Amino acid sequence: MEPVLISSLITSSILVTGWFVNNYFNRKHDIFLKGLEHKHEMLKSYMPVAESLLIADQNGFEDNLRKSQILFLMYGTSEEIETINKIVELAQKDNINELQKSSSLFLQKIRNELREDLRIKKLSN
Numbered sequence: 001m002e003p004v005l006i007s008s009l010i011t012s013s014i015l016v017t018g019w020f021v022n023n024y025f026n027r028k029h030d031i032f033l034k035g036l037e038h039k040h041e042m043l044k045s046y047m048p049v050a051e052s053l054l055i056a057d058q059n060g061f062e063d064n065l066r067k068s069q070i071l072f073l074m075y076g077t078s079e080e081i082e083t084i085n086k087i088v089e090l091a092q093k094d095n096i097n098e099l100q101k102s103s104s105l106f107l108q109k110i111r112n113e114l115r116e117d118l119r120i121k122k123l124s125n
Helices: 003-044 047-054 061-075 078-092 096-117
Strands: none
Touching (some): 003 096
């Protein structure tokens, strides 16, 4: 074989391999970003629930809590799922004091996770 043909084959092989590797890493990054979007949607879904608790407005509270619970059941960690289920249980029992305490701790955890994901410095508790 001629040296020109060999160098062309090597160059083409390197180029095609680079395309595949680049595509692999881009796809992996896109999947990570999509997961991060779902996580942020899940975490932000709790904000209307917390707002209703803070201003003692029951209008839409149950619907917002159910929507938030569904997202946490789909995308949350086991700890988050346990916490949201506890909050739903407390809401069903009308245990307002415990509900507000649990909600406050959960909101603090959500805030810290969002700040960590966005690379914003944590607030002191």
